[in-house]
Amino acid sequence: MIVRLSAFDIKRWFTVILIMISASSLVFASEIYDSTATVSRYDNRVHHYRQAWGVLIPTHIKLQYAGGMGLLSAGIGWDYGRHGQWETDLLFGFIAKHSSRRAKMTMTLKQNFIPWSISLGRGFSLEPLTTGIYFNTVFGGEFWNRQPERYPSGYYTFSTRIRTHVFIGQRLRFDIPDSRRHFFKSIALFYELSSSDFYIITAVRNHSLHPADYLRLSFGLKCDIF
C-alpha cells in the first residue's frame, strides 16, 4: 500500500506533535518549581504529567436537538476561562433518512461564549446570552469537502460536507444542592437561534425570504460533571 501524505495531513500531524511537545515542556517547567526533597523527581514528574493531561478531562456532557447538526446530537465538552465563560463541545449526531437514501452521521465542533450569569436564587441562574459558532461535518460519499477530480478545476468552489453555523441563545441553569448531587453538579436547559453559511448568503440577496426561512431553532441540555 502506498501512503500518500497530503499537505493537510502534514499540517495535522505537525499540530499534534506541537501539542505533545508543549504539554511535556509544561511538565518539566512545573517539575523544577515544585521539586521537594521528600518526593522523588519521578513521582513529581508523573504527578504533573497527570495534571497536564487532566486538563483534557471533559467537564460536561451535552445533548442538543436539531440546529442543523442532526435530529439529536450528544457529546462532551470543556468549560474554561476565568468565569467559565468559554465552552467547547464535540458532538456526534444523526440525521434520519427522510426522503434520502439513508440515515447519516454528523460531527460538530462547537465554540460557545457565555459572558454573563444572573443568579435567580434557589440555585437557579439565567445566562441571558450565549453565542458562538459551530462547524458541522456530515459523513457520506455524496458529500465532499473539495470537488472530486472528475470536475474541471474550480467548477464548484464550496464544500458540501462542512457547514458553518452561528448562533445566539439563552440558558437557564440549576445548581444541584450538595445533598442531592449524584452524577452532576448542575444542569442547564438552553435554546438557540442559528443560521448556516449557505442560508446566510442566500438570504442577503433575496428579500423574498423571511426570517423563518433561514433562521433555525434548537434546544438542549447541558450537564456539568464538575
Place this chain on the structure above:
Amino acid sequence: MRNKYYIVSLYFCLFLLTLLVSCEMFEEHPYDVDISGARNVNFNNVAKIEAGMAAATSMKIAMVSDTQRSLDDLKDAVRAINARGDIDFVMHGGDISDFGLTNEFEWGRDMMDRLSVPYVAVIGNHDCLGTGRDAYKGIFGDVNFAFTAGNVRFVCLNTNALEYDYSEPVPDFEFLEREIASIPSGVEKTVFLMHACPGSEVFNNNVSKVFQMYVRMFPDVQFCAYGHSHHFEISDPYGDGVMYCQCPNIAKRQYLVFTIKEEGGFDCEVVGF
C-alpha cells in the same frame, strides 16, 4: 428584586414554549431531505397541462432557467408571466437550487407555485449536489419524464452525466427507446427539455451523436430547450435542422417565449422583465 427575576424566568419559559410550537424551524440538517409541502410537482402539473390542452394545436410556452440563488428575480419573472395572460404553461430549465439544499427546492417550488399556469422543472447539475437529487426526486419526481400538450410530445431529460459519474445511465437511452415505442396517438411534434446541451462539459459527449440520433427518431422535432450556460443562444449544432435554444439564467432578468404554430415551425422570443 427577587420578583423581577421570577418575571425574567417566566418570560424565558414562555419564550421557550413559543419556540417549541413553531416546528418548521427545527431542522436536522440543511441536506436532510425532510420535505414539507407539495410533492410530485411535475406529475401533478403534467396532469393539469394534459387535461387543459388536450385539443391544442398551437401554444405559447414560457421558459425560465437556472434560479440558483436568484429567488427575487424568479419572483419578478413569475409576476411578469402571470401579467401577460397568454402563456399556456412554463418550463424550468434546471438548477432550481445552487447547493442542492432541501430548502432551496422548497423555496423554488413555492415561488413557481405562484404561477397562474402549470409548470414543469428538469434537474440541473447544481440540483444533484449533496442530497439534492433525492430532494428533486421527492419534490418534483422522476428525472426523466414526458407528457403531451395537444399534438406536441414534451420529452424532459436528465443530461447531467458528470454529476452521476456512471452510477446511472445519463442520458437514459432506455427511457428514450421506451418513449419512441410508445408515442401516444395524435402526437405530431416533439419538444425536448434538458438542463445541459450536448457539447457541454456536464453532458456525456462520447454519446452526443448517438443522442442526436435518438432525438431525431421522435416525430417532427421542433426544438431542444436547455439552460446551464447562463446566456441566450440559438443554434443548429449538428447541422441537421434541429434547433437548440438556450434560456438565460433568471438573474439576467430574461425569460423565453416559445410559440409553436399550428401551420408548422416555431418562434423563440427573449423577453426582459
